[in-house]
Amino acid sequence: MKEAIGFSSEGMTPDLAFAGYRQLYAQGADVERLDGPFHARVTGWRFRHMLLFDRQLSGMAHVREERVTADGFDHIVLHHVLSGTLIGQGRSGFERAGPGDIVFLDTRRGHRTEARDLHLITASIARDLMLAALGSLGALHGMVVHAPETAMLGEFLQMLVRHAPTLDDRHDGAFARALIELLPTALGGPRDLAVEARRQDHLRREAVEQLIDREIANRQLTGAAIAERVGVSRATLYRLYERTGGIAGHVRRRRIDAVRRALEGAAEPDLDALAETYGLGSAAALIRIFEADQGIDPAAYRARLRQDRGDPVETGTRRWNGWMQELD
Structure with missing residues (x-):
């Protein structure tokens, strides 16, 4: 079975729920509460080369601005929006993404995103795997890709989420190879000849x-x-x-x-x-x-x-x- 984590704000007071969610995310981002109701439901699974999360969020912002140079993160984050709106601010490089869109963010660079009635799949992907898929990542930060270009990659991510609870680690290499083949379908092909x-x-x-x-x-x-x-x-x-x-x-x-x-x-x-x-x-x-x-x-x-x-x-x-x- 996959090693997993889970969090739900259901049944908790808003203040206690937000404090728990902020603690959960403290390793990856600063979390700020926004006006309006807050809720969060997160399930995550560990794959080799990738962390995969199914997230339903509203009423919060995730911020990676000041901490970028300190935490040493070196991976790429992919957000596949299923419903709602993901808003980009600061150095995020994009303004908004809606259903069917896929957003790419580089953890070496700062960004701020806001969640409003949002359901998305997030994949944190090792830089080496992204380079194997695309060759170059220079223009990737803040890129938003729309349907139908996202169809194959999006379906694959949704399939992984559906089956993650029953998977084990033996097939992680195969999933990584599938990602290497599917990532270019959303971006029009490999990024350079070194791929x-x-x-x-x-x-x-x-x-x-x-x-x-x-x-x-x-x-x-x-x-x-x-x-x-x-x-x-x-x-x-x-x-x-x-x-x-x-x-x-x-x-x-x-x-x-x-x-x-x-x-x-x-x-x-x-x-x-x-x-x-x-x-x-x-x-x-x-x-x-x-x-x-x-x-x-x-x-x-x-x-x-x-x-x-x-x-x-x-x-x-x-x-x-x-x-x-x-x-x-």
């Missing part, structure tokens, strides 16, 4: 990700071993992961993300078992690496989980923060 090289790089990275999934317990999963197993040179492998801190760091983050999700599960395996399952050697090594990455040791993290269990805002905030670290 084929970028697609090949994406396929190589996907082969690496699948190997890490299969071999995550293997403590000898070094850069040299990965390069040999997926059939690329070490120079190519290091280039593929240079922007994200190197292949060794990437494998370590994948192990920690797997431990984090295991700690959030219903079962409570001991730390030695987790260390062996995810290739971290020993409980002591797991504790040291987990605390360096998450800022909290596994025991305290697990205790916080027990305390927060049943609180969708706390659970959603924690999961979303973890998802964003993986995406960027």
